[in-house]
Amino acid sequence: ITCRDQPYRGRPCDDDHGRCKPSFLIIGVGKCGTSSLYYYLTDHPSVKAAAQKQIQWFDHQYSASRFNAYLDRSFPHHMEPGEMTGEASPGYAQYSEVPVRVAKHLPETRVLVIVRDPAERAYSAYHYNYLNVVRPNKKRTFEFLIEHETRLLAKCLENNSENKIDLSRDCYGRTTAKDTYGVDDMPLANQHLWRQLVGRSLYILYLDWWPEFFMVCSELLAAPETAADEMATVAAYLGLPTFDFRPVVDKGKYNAGAKHLGYGKVTPWDQAEKLADLRPPMTAAARHLIDTFAHPHTTRLFERANRSCPKWGSSRRLDDATTTLYSPEDPHALSSSSSSSATKNDDEGTLPRDLFS
Ligand SMILES: Nc1ncnc2c1ncn2[C@@H]1O[C@H](COP(=O)(O)OS(=O)(=O)O)[C@@H](OP(=O)(O)O)[C@H]1O
Numbered sequence: 061i062t063c064r065d066q067p068y069r070g071r072p073c074d075d076d077h078g079r080c081k082p083s084f085l086i087i088g089v090g091k092c093g094t095s096s097l098y099y100y101l102t103d104h105p106s107v108k109a110a111a112q113k114q115i116q117w118f119d120h121q122y123s124a125s126r127f128n129a130y131l132d133r134s135f136p137h138h139m140e141p142g143e144m145t146g147e148a149s150p151g152y153a154q155y156s157e158v159p160v161r162v163a164k165h166l167p168e169t170r171v172l173v174i175v176r177d178p179a180e181r182a183y184s185a186y187h188y189n190y191l192n193v194v195r196p197n198k199k200r201t202f203e204f205l206i207e208h209e210t211r212l213l214a215k216c217l218e219n220n221s222e223n224k225i226d227l228s229r230d231c232y233g234r235t236t237a238k239d240t241y242g243v244d245d246m247p248l249a250n251q252h253l254w255r256q257l258v259g260r261s262l263y264i265l266y267l268d269w270w271p272e273f274f275m276v277c278s279e280l281l282a283a284p285e286t287a288a289d290e291m292a293t294v295a296a297y298l299g300l301p302t303f304d305f306r307p308v309v310d311k312g313k314y315n316a317g318a319k320h321l322g323y324g325k326v327t328p329w330d331q332a333e334k335l336a337d338l339r340p341p342m343t344a345a346a347r348h349l350i351d352t353f354a355h356p357h358t359t360r361l362f363e364r365a366n367r368s369c370p371k372w373g374s375s376r377r378l379d380d381a382t383t384t385l386y387s388p389e390d391p392h393a394l395s396s397s398s399s400s401s402a403t404k405n406d407d408e409g410t411l412p413r414d415l416f417s
Contacts, residue, residue, distance in 0.1 A: 066299035067168045070142045078137040079128065082110070084146035084170045084298055085118075085162065087270070088153030089263060090253065091184040092176035093278045095315035095323040098148035100281075100291050103308035106300050108136045110147040113323040118158045119151045127165050144298065154227045154260065159270045170298055171270055176278035177372045178261030178358065179350040182206065183342050187318035190254035193247045200241075202257075203346050208241050209258050210353050224268060227259055228252070258350055264361040275361075277369035284309050284329060 067083035074080075084101075086094050095113060102109040117130045135145045146169075152158045153173060162169065176184075186202045194200070216231035225232050237246040237255060247254070259265070267273060274297045280290040284306070291305035312328040315321075317335040327335065351373045362368040 063296045064299045066142070066144060067170050068144075070144075070299075072144055073139050075138065077128075079131045080108075080135045080137065080139050080145055081131060081166060082135060082146040082169055083144035084172055085152060085166070086146070086148035086150075086172045086174065087158070087273070088150040088173055089175055089181065089260060090150035091181050091188060092150075092174045093276075093281050093313075094148050094150045094174055096281055096287075096313055097172065097174050097276060097294070099314045099324060099326070100287070100305055100308050101146070101294065103305065104295060104300055104303045106143050106303075108139055108143055108145040110134050110145060113147075114149050114151075115147045116149045116151050118161050119149065119155050122157075122161055124161075124164075142301075144300070153263075153270075154256075154266050156226050156229075156266070156269050163271070171273040172276060172294065172297075173263070173267065173270075173273050174276040174278055174281070175263050175361070175369065176261075177369070178258070178263075178354040179342065179347045179373075181261045181278075182257040182350055183339075183346075184318075185253060185257050185260070187339060188320070189250050190247075190257075191318065192320070193249040193254070195247070198245050198247070200246075203343060204241075205254070206258055206346060206349060209255065210349060212240050213259055213262075213353070224265055225259075227256055227266060232256075232259060258353060261350065261354055262357040264357050264364060267361065267364065273365070275365035275367050277367070279369055279371050282313075 068081060072081045072083050086098055086101075088094060098113050101107055111134050115130075115134050117134065121130075134147060139145065152162075162171070175181075183202060186205065190205070191199065212235060213225075213232060216225050216235075219231060227233050233252075237251060238244045240255065253260075274294070276290060276294060281287045287309040288305040291309065292302070295301075295303060295305075310329075312326045313332040314326050315323045316327040316332040318339070355373075358372060
């Protein structure tokens with residue numbers, strides 16, 4: 061990618077009012093490495109951090125008349141020419157009203173999105189967004205959840221002439237957990253996240269709403285050897301001066317593993333690898349189901365983004381012994397594995413909040 065001009069032509073601040081606009085928004089996707097992307101980027105000397113990693117203003121707190129308050133609260137009050145700021149809110153991507161709001165208030169901001177192998181993203185979300193909120197004696201397997209979800213997804217997509225669905229509305233977003241899973245003991249907390257293990261991995265369904273975005277491949281940030289180069293590409297897209305990202309990348313991965321220790325918690329690479337190994341392998345059947353389901357959407361994503369991600373569809377670890385999915389004859393099949401303890405939950409309100417995304 062060739063280096064672009066800086067958004068707002070290098071002057072995002074209105075110095076009379078001490079207000080600076082974000083030059084980039086990382087709009088998602090949750091569990092794809094948004095924390096690492098944000099913290100690597102804010103290590104660049106010309107990038108000033110926001111007040112916190114996840115602001116979630118354009119989705120859950122939006123009010124057109126409160127835009128200046130959002131800027132005041134979230135970003136630095138002064139920057140030198142050539143400096144920029146930005147934020148990462150993994151909940152922005154999935155709501156169809158957000159791109160409209162962003163275009164209205166921040167017409168020059170650049171949109172970054174990080175995507176991950178769909179099955180790996182879903183499996184990560186299962187551990188983080190589901191096992192952390194479900195009561196241990198009510199635990200359902202990954203296979204149980206994805207099999208029911210893909211059945212619903214298939215039905216909703218079939219009934220939609222544009223082959224697009226709104227994850228928070230339409231057939232998919234409106235169907236109750238009981239209708240999907242046939243049982244009523246599913247947890248309420250974070251249900252917009254754990255009920256959309258597969259849906260949120262069909263990235264193009266909602267990225268289609270965004271007029272322009274730059275797609276980062278999670279897999280390229282997942283190894284120190286390729287991460288610094290991928291970050292240099294991101295920096296060039298934002299019009300930032302050349303910078304060596306190796307020192308910050310060498311520190312490790314941010315927000316790794318199923319326990320929420322804070323988005324800014326960095327885990328050294330070797331320990332992150334051990335954390336991943338603690339997780340029981342995904343079954344071959346589960347991977348096959350998600351790979352097959354996601355394939356047409358992934359093809360369209362790569363065409364639209366004009367980039368493709370290497371290694372999708374080839375899991376690092378698989379339990380090849382397990383080839384059958386959850387079977388309807390065994391409706392109460394419980395996971396024999398993972399037992400993450402509850403760490404941090406949303407309140408159980410009905411408004412979807414991605415604060416624990
Ligand atoms: N550098 C890098 N490259 C690729 N992947 C990375 C990287 N850093 C973190 N991770 C993995 O991304 C998962 C966390 O993603 P997010 O930070 O987006 O999660 S959140 O939605 O904000 O909670 C989480 O995945 P799992 O550990 O599989 O759950 C992280 O390990």
